[in-house]
Amino acid sequence: MSTAIIETSYKKRLNPKKFALWVSFGSIIMMFGSLTSAYIVKQASGNWLEFIMPNHFIISTISIILSSVFLHLSFNALRTHKKAMYQIGLVLAVILGFSFVAFQYYGWSALFSVGVDLKGNASGSFFYLITGLHALHVLAGIAALFVAVFHAFTLKFKPSTMRINRYELVVHYWHFVGILWIYLLGFLILCK
């Protein structure tokens, strides 16, 4: 009977919430993709100010990479039921996340002080718009991390599947904004 074949093909599918998150990454990629395309089009039409990105952005990049590493360690610790590492990794990830945003801010200030402002040449406008929009996405991630911290220190330490799945959503989003930043950094360095 064909029912038997159907029964076996009806396997447990991906966690729908995780899938939905990945679909929303598609949206975010399209948004930044369109901004960087607009950047290329505008740049090709001339009147483009060239500038060198301040070193603050290197420090912020290191922060967000390390933050992702610690968050992942924390996530693995939750899966293997190691409470201390789970909490420490998460807190370090949040601190490094803040450090990322802070160094982005210092980077903008440094750039502003050498005369690259938002209103002037379109290259500056694009720079602030793209990095600013990215920083907003990082802040949203930090908000999610705060919820995770709250759970990590208030809930009883019982790593159920539901809790691991929920944490995984935050971890994926955080890795995503990190990778997005590395793409943007590479783009802004290569296309100036």
Added chain:
Amino acid sequence: MAEITTYNPDVLIEESGYDDHFHDHHHGDKYQSNFINHYVFSMDHKIIARQFLMTGIFWAIIGAGMSIIFRMQLGFPEESLTWIKPLLGKWIVVNEAGMGSLAPEFYYALVTMHGTILVFFVLTAGLSGTFSNLLIPLQLGARDMASPFLNMLSYWFFFLASVVMFYSLFLSTGPFSGGWTGYPPLSALPQASTGSGTGMTLWLVSLTLFVVSVLLGGINYVTTVLNLRTKGMTLWRMPLTIWAFFVTAILGILSFPVLASGFFMLIFDRGLGTSFFLSEIFIEGQALDRVGGSPILYQHLFWFLGHPEVYIIILPAMGLVSEVLSVHARKPIFGYKAMVLSILAIGFLSFIVWAHHMFMSGVNPFISNFFVIFTLIIAVPSAVKVFNWITTLWGGNLRLVTPMLFAIGFVSMFISGGLTGIFLGNSAIDIQMHDTYFVVAHFHIVMGIAAFFGMFSGVYHWFPKMFGRFMNETMGKIHFWVTLVGAYAIFWPMHYLGMAGVPRRYYSFDTFDAFRHFGDMNQFITIAAIIVFAAQLLFVINFFYSIFKGKEQKVKNPWGATTLEWTTPINAGHGNWPGKLPVVHRWAYDYGKDGKEFIPQIVPMEEGEVAGDH
């Protein structure tokens, strides 16, 4: 003569259904324990669908009413409009002779709002929002969307967007008036026109909220289709409605963020002094100090959404019509796989044709060639679909009920409007046609009227599913015939106006020798528009009357359809199926197979039976 078997879905589902232990958790009841979270902040996809539909109807009345007012100006520029003064107030300017005329600024505001409201609020939210919500879980055999909470947020973001846009209609400077596309510099400089100030700010706020709504909805639809199909519901067994909603949602997810990018840049230009889209402009006698921007850049970003947007509007209508045609022709849809592949092809092509809206904006003619070719290629999957609809009708036992009439009307409109698209897709012909009434006629027929026909077809067909009653057939048939004839009467003459070069968006043609003699034609169009508008009010009356007094639905599956939504109880509660989930054994179009009139998807295949989908 086909044998008519009545199937009892309850027994079938109880025997061979899939037990997901839904009622062990009782979360179905938690959602709707009181009035507020049952009817207002509901997470039930069926309630959310009705909320989208009601809000869509509200906006459709406003948007269509606006068109009547500006059609009055175009058809009867000499007549006094003083009688609308109680409604429009200062926007009707009365001269010493007591003759009231529409303020030109407000004419532009009306045209702009008509476009914005109809495209986004009615034909995107009202059409895809309603039917994706209603049918995706029901036809797939799911309890609800992947995330009922995000689904609820999707509606309420749309509601917020609606409130902001509605508020902007009452501003003393009027709503935005620079065209529904919001091109800079009119949209980028608050001092550019009366509507460019607060009106435009609210327009941007409203549409940004709307983008959020579309994304939340779309992410949910895609996730539900790919993850929550019931047992046996393979992708190739999904009804065409679901395929259409699925591709529509993907288009929205990929194209609306691009519009959001354009909006962010516009907001920066308006408020923070950047020059993304502004360059060397003189305004109020002064040279603006903003240099280096490009208004064309905005057009690219806008139309990268704008073109997929027209498919976001028409694909759901196509899906609904495919389903309705097959059910009421009592025949399987012709070329199911070709239909699915056409939907996918249209979805893909919609992303690489956007610059055909910009042939006259100074884009490189060599680049135009690329866009001409891909635009014309869209005619191929579109024609495949039209061919398949007509062949589905061929030799069927047509039941000419109102939903079927509207579905057939859709095919007629789609052919008429689609053919003129082939003219406009050529960049050379577009030199003459661009921004004329030919364009207005083309897109109103192909994505305005056609999409409305698809939506009406869906509303009449699934009304019993939504409200447990039927809409009145007599009123429905009057509605159909007046709308069909009236819509052609409105838009057919516009092709001639356009070929003669009459430009769109003009307030008055009195001072143009070339266009003045079209006065009679404009009067005719206006009268037709008023009649069609009255017919739509009949629909609204029928709709609300039937919710309370319509003929009651007595059997679960009144149309004899094969799909899963008709196996739920009449007025199903949250969770859709009271017990087990239905299991699917066949595709959605087993009509007239093996001597049986129809076989629902939940009926197991018989020994030796060959599946109907090839």
